[in-house]
Amino acid sequence: MRAVLRTLLPAAALVVIARPAFSEPVKLVKPEQYRARVVAAKKGRVVLVNFWATWCDPCREEMPALVSAAKGFTSKDLAVALVSTDSLKKTPDVQKFLASRKVPFVCWQVKSTDPQRFIDAVDKSWNGAVPYTLVYDRKGELVMRLAGPQTEKSFGEAVRKALAP
Amino acid sequence: MKKIRALASLVSLSSLIVLFVAPLAVRAADLKIGAPAPDFTLPAASDGKAIALKDLLAKNKAVAVVFIATKCPVSNAYNTRMAALGKEYAAKGVFLVGINSNKTEPAAEVKEHAEKHGFTFPVVKDEGNKVADAYGAAKTPEVFVLDPKGILVYHGRIDENQDDARNVRSPDLRNAFEAILAGKPVPAAETKAFGCTIKRV
Numbered sequence A: 001m002r003a004v005l006r007t008l009l010p011a012a013a014l015v016v017i018a019r020p021a022f023s024e025p026v027k028l029v030k031p032e033q034y035r036a037r038v039v040a041a042k043k044g045r046v047v048l049v050n051f052w053a054t055w056c057d058p059c060r061e062e063m064p065a066l067v068s069a070a071k072g073f074t075s076k077d078l079a080v081a082l083v084s085t086d087s088l089k090k091t092p093d094v095q096k097f098l099a100s101r102k103v104p105f106v107c108w109q110v111k112s113t114d115p116q117r118f119i120d121a122v123d124k125s126w127n128g129a130v131p132y133t134l135v136y137d138r139k140g141e142l143v144m145r146l147a148g149p150q151t152e153k154s155f156g157e158a159v160r161k162a163l164a165p
Numbered sequence B: 001m002k003k004i005r006a007l008a009s010l011v012s013l014s015s016l017i018v019l020f021v022a023p024l025a026v027r028a029a030d031l032k033i034g035a036p037a038p039d040f041t042l043p044a045a046s047d048g049k050a051i052a053l054k055d056l057l058a059k060n061k062a063v064a065v066v067f068i069a070t071k072c073p074v075s076n077a078y079n080t081r082m083a084a085l086g087k088e089y090a091a092k093g094v095f096l097v098g099i100n101s102n103k104t105e106p107a108a109e110v111k112e113h114a115e116k117h118g119f120t121f122p123v124v125k126d127e128g129n130k131v132a133d134a135y136g137a138a139k140t141p142e143v144f145v146l147d148p149k150g151i152l153v154y155h156g157r158i159d160e161n162q163d164d165a166r167n168v169r170s171p172d173l174r175n176a177f178e179a180i181l182a183g184k185p186v187p188a189a190e191t192k193a194f195g196c197t198i199k200r201v
Helices: A002-017 A031-042 A057-070 A088-100 A115-122 A152-163 B002-016 B053-059 B073-077 B079-090 B107-116 B127-135 B172-181
Strands: A027-029 A046-052 A078-084 A106-110 A132-136 A142-147 B040-043 B050-052 B062-067 B094-100 B123-125 B142-146 B152-156
Touching: A027 A031, A031 A046, A031 A078, A031 A106, A031 A115, A046 A057, A046 A152, A057 A078, A057 A152, A088 A106, A132 A152, A142 A152, B040 B123, B040 B127, B050 B053, B053 B062, B053 B094, B062 B079, B062 B127, B062 B172, B073 B079, B079 B094, B079 B172, B094 B172, B107 B123, B142 B172, B152 B172
Parallel strands: A027 A106, A046 A078, A078 A106, B062 B094, B094 B123
Antiparallel strands: A046 A132, A132 A142, B040 B050, B062 B142, B142 B152
């Protein structure tokens, strides 16, 4: 029995440690919390924030490219955060989509009675169209705006530029 | 068989109407409040009849050009509100015209969608998204309100609350209509529309 436990326990521990991030529940973020919670919390790394929605075809289509691009960087260099602009009624759909595609990123969902307040809090020059991606450098400064759908290459290049000293 | 013949005549009628977009007074991305909006003539999805913006402007105190979609959940969240606004303000001289510029949504689908949701305003089909390009429209729903001279007086969203029509705090489009009817400047002439990206060719 002890021998069996000795074999099984480390394996069980590994399963817990390797629990994929895509099973994490979606978190809510208010406009005034965006900078602190989504960006500043990851300071010291380049932060790529991808704004998307389940109803947005190009957003869903570019997600695998983002997942692949992120694999080219260590977690010491890059943190990726998703922000879903779906209605709060659609949280289960957001969760389901991320789980089905095994998307390993933290996902926030906008909690605001007025979408314009959130759009302006994120980036005043943004017209609100998704997909939209912002890249912040290690100091938390916004260094790049990527409007529209991206590729694995364009995501990767944006991160590399932000990492360059 | 009758249905097929009716559909065929609708298709042929639609194809007779040549899309017309007037030369732009300004570049699409620069279409700002106070600028003249591009004219257009497009076929109504219902019967293929040509709808000319200049005719609508000549007959009304204002025209709201609303880019809409059949499949976008955000646009669809506003169907009842659009139908009600269209009906209410047509009687007051503010005309609403829907434009579908999505390449993924054919005229027959646009017609069915308009009928299903009780739109009393025409919805025109913008093949090749030429009018969307001319206006710089990016999303559905996205509204451009023009005065009788075709000057842009409001651009943006219908209101801020896609989820709950009963708890709207900022009825921006209605406010614009009321201001125009009262002969006053539109209070918030520019808001940020939110919704699905127009599926362009």
